[in-house]
Amino acid sequence: VAQIYLEMGRYDEALEVHRRAVEKLENRAYVPPDKRTEMLWLLASIYDARGDTELAVRTAIDGLRGLAPDFNATAPYQLPDPGQVIERKLFLDLSDQLIYLYEKRAKEETGLEYYKYALETAENSIRLIGLLRTSYHSDDARRMLQESSSDIYKAAVRNAFYLYEKLGDPQYLEKAFEFSEASKANILKQVLNEGLALRSAGIPEATLDSLDQMKIRISNTENTLNDELINGSPERVIDSVSAHLFTEKENYQALLRELQRDYPDYYTLRFSSSGINIPPLQEKLKNIGSSMVSYFYDSRYIYIFYLNGDSQHGYKSDHRGQLSENIEKLRSFLTPEAALKASEEDLAAMAEVSSQLYTDLIDPVIADGHILDARSLIVVPHGVLYYLSFDLLHPPSSSNDPRDKEYLIRKVPIYYIPSYDLWIRRAVKPENFQNPFTGFAPSYDMPSADPGNRSGYSQLNWNIQEVESAQEFFDGLSFSGGAATEQVFRDHAQSSGILHLAMHTEINDREPMRTRLVFTPGADTVEDGFLNLYEVYNLRILAETVIMSACNTGYGRLSEGEGVLSLAHAFSYAGCRSLIMNLWLADDQSSSRIISSFYDHLNKGENKDVALRAAKLEYLNSVDRLRAHPYFWAGLVLQGQTDKTSGNTAPWILMLAIAILIAIGFWRYNKAVLKL
Numbered sequence: 001v002a003q004i005y006l007e008m009g010r011y012d013e014a015l016e017v018h019r020r021a022v023e024k025l026e027n028r029a030y031v032p033p034d035k036r037t038e039m040l041w042l043l044a045s046i047y048d049a050r051g052d053t054e055l056a057v058r059t060a061i062d063g064l065r066g067l068a069p070d071f072n073a074t075a076p077y078q079l080p081d082p083g084q085v086i087e088r089k090l091f092l093d094l095s096d097q098l099i100y101l102y103e104k105r106a107k108e109e110t111g112l113e114y115y116k117y118a119l120e121t122a123e124n125s126i127r128l129i130g131l132l133r134t135s136y137h138s139d140d141a142r143r144m145l146q147e148s149s150s151d152i153y154k155a156a157v158r159n160a161f162y163l164y165e166k167l168g169d170p171q172y173l174e175k176a177f178e179f180s181e182a183s184k185a186n187i188l189k190q191v192l193n194e195g196l197a198l199r200s201a202g203i204p205e206a207t208l209d210s211l212d213q214m215k216i217r218i219s220n221t222e223n224t225l226n227d228e229l230i231n232g233s234p235e236r237v238i239d240s241v242s243a244h245l246f247t248e249k250e251n252y253q254a255l256l257r258e259l260q261r262d263y264p265d266y267y268t269l270r271f272s273s274s275g276i277n278i279p280p281l282q283e284k285l286k287n288i289g290s291s292m293v294s295y296f297y298d299s300r301y302i303y304i305f306y307l308n309g310d311s312q313h314g315y316k317s318d319h320r321g322q323l324s325e326n327i328e329k330l331r332s333f334l335t336p337e338a339a340l341k342a343s344e345e346d347l348a349a350m351a352e353v354s355s356q357l358y359t360d361l362i363d364p365v366i367a368d369g370h371i372l373d374a375r376s377l378i379v380v381p382h383g384v385l386y387y388l389s390f391d392l393l394h395p396p397s398s399s400n401d402p403r404d405k406e407y408l409i410r411k412v413p414i415y416y417i418p419s420y421d422l423w424i425r426r427a428v429k430p431e432n433f434q435n436p437f438t439g440f441a442p443s444y445d446m447p448s449a450d451p452g453n454r455s456g457y458s459q460l461n462w463n464i465q466e467v468e469s470a471q472e473f474f475d476g477l478s479f480s481g482g483a484a485t486e487q488v489f490r491d492h493a494q495s496s497g498i499l500h501l502a503m504h505t506e507i508n509d510r511e512p513m514r515t516r517l518v519f520t521p522g523a524d525t526v527e528d529g530f531l532n533l534y535e536v537y538n539l540r541i542l543a544e545t546v547i548m549s550a551c552n553t554g555y556g557r558l559s560e561g562e563g564v565l566s567l568a569h570a571f572s573y574a575g576c577r578s579l580i581m582n583l584w585l586a587d588d589q590s591s592s593r594i595i596s597s598f599y600d601h602l603n604k605g606e607n608k609d610v611a612l613r614a615a616k617l618e619y620l621n622s623v624d625r626l627r628a629h630p631y632f633w634a635g636l637v638l639q640g641q642t643d644k645t646s647g648n649t650a651p652w653i654l655m656l657a658i659a660i661l662i663a664i665g666f667w668r669y670n671k672a673v674l675k676l
Helices: 002-008 011-026 033-049 053-065 088-108 113-135 139-148 150-167 170-182 186-200 205-230 235-262 264-270 278-288 323-332 336-340 344-361 383-387 420-425 463-471 486-495 533-537 567-574 588-603 608-620 650-675
Strands: 290-297 301-307 312-318 376-380 414-416 435-442 477-481 496-501 504-506 516-518 530-532 545-548 557-559 563-565 578-582 636-640
Touching: 002 011, 002 033, 011 033, 033 053, 033 088, 053 088, 088 113, 088 150, 113 139, 113 150, 113 170, 139 150, 139 186, 139 557, 150 170, 150 301, 150 312, 170 290, 170 301, 170 312, 186 420, 186 567, 205 235, 205 533, 278 290, 278 301, 278 420, 290 383, 301 344, 323 344, 323 383, 383 557, 383 563, 414 608, 435 463, 435 486, 463 477, 463 496, 463 588, 477 486, 486 496, 486 530, 530 533, 533 567, 545 567, 563 567, 567 578, 567 636, 578 588, 578 608, 588 608, 588 636, 608 636
Parallel strands: 290 376, 376 414, 414 636, 435 477, 435 496, 496 545, 545 578
Antiparallel strands: 290 301, 301 312, 504 516, 516 530, 557 563, 578 636
């Protein structure tokens, strides 16, 4: 009743009803802590609505303290440590509302104290999110937690950056960067932690394989259950599959508990967090001569964190609430139809939105004298920025000719990383692979075993040439036409340094986990020929580089706190160090040309980011006005590690062998001369 009066704006009556409800509650023998907290929070909401923000804040704090019965406050605004909280999810939800009250109170005062309280509350909440995440064993549960907590991270960055602006204290800039980093790629970080823990704790390989097989069975059963629900199967069938899934999950958790008991280091390593450590990051940036630009945005501002080997800077750019709209508008120009039919007006409109994004995202850093002096630029995206190729951003210009634009890629090599933490921890190169290179180029003109599913796939005219061209540089394997099957991929995926997938992709917006790579139709006698997203997540692929020149391999559903759930994300999850992916529908001919040139530069010993930039510039500088449209070249982007590939060894081995033979020949010749 008090809630109804509150919504009606009858605050005095709401307070009276609330008072009587509290009296009844106090007469009970036992009042659950969460019930008492909810009553206090209703009271805080009434105080807030009638304009008494300070009383609302203090009442809300009392409510939160009630969720930690053993906590004794020593300061007026002090909150319990996350480890003391018994109802953690409720505490987290209410902390978000307390931050709102603090920010409202801060605007009523002239000082900065309430902004600091808001920041402390957000920081406390982020520690609590970490505790909650470790208690969840499902990636879906972790993802839902991250999505529901996004406002906490935004509040943390917002308040830390505001205090940095007002006080000029670099610790607040570091905090803002830390919270930005903590909001990104958390499932990828978790799976990396788990992988390192499993292998560092001395767990037998057979046990690791058992865990992998259990995860695959759980994933397959989850998808079976989903199919049964969609198809409206009988309740007894759904119950049977659900029971089977429950048993599989119980068995998996039981094995994890055994590992925790028998290998104590496993649990510690699995849930460890490296946090943010700026000096080692700057040392690495200095060693490779690169700069890093990390982005975070909310409904109004873009927060830009710039680091190089010697300094760190923070910038705030007002995107006027139009960031998502501008990126969507730019992508509308990057389709085959739009590129081939682009009028002068279309080119002008595309240039306008591209230069606006350049102004919002790049100008603040370049205006301060940074980026252009770096050997390469590392971009850490956030949210919708995952859909953007920074290559094609450019300052305003009068010409509509795409060849005349001062694209960012002309100034510096660019590559992307999901988070700084992942980039640092995946820096170690894997050991030598059985196959330095394995390429797949399916054919789509063969008779299909299931024509209803496959009839819509057009033949790719350049993919086989693309893969065979790559084989000129590597001592590896290639499978084309009928040999490019899903089963052959599975047989070779774990033993290949470079995996090259030149094939069709089928995007499923309704069920993102069923987005899939399409191998040669009808040629596989074991698998169905579709490699689904959920299947990739359950593979272990430790390839040094995966090149996916297929369409939309970097596109998928945006997940708050994780990024885009794309094929590229799935391969990264599976263990790949670096990926080349396509952010939109690929043009077969131009992609093939760029990738072939990329391999040529790799073979010359160039780093991956430098090689990809060189390939794009060679293309851009040699085509006509139509083919210079960004659709044809800007969609291919590099994510992950950029060091020289260890796959391109065959030519060097041949040269070394020739040099040794020549040396032996000279030695024998000189020996013969001496005998004479």
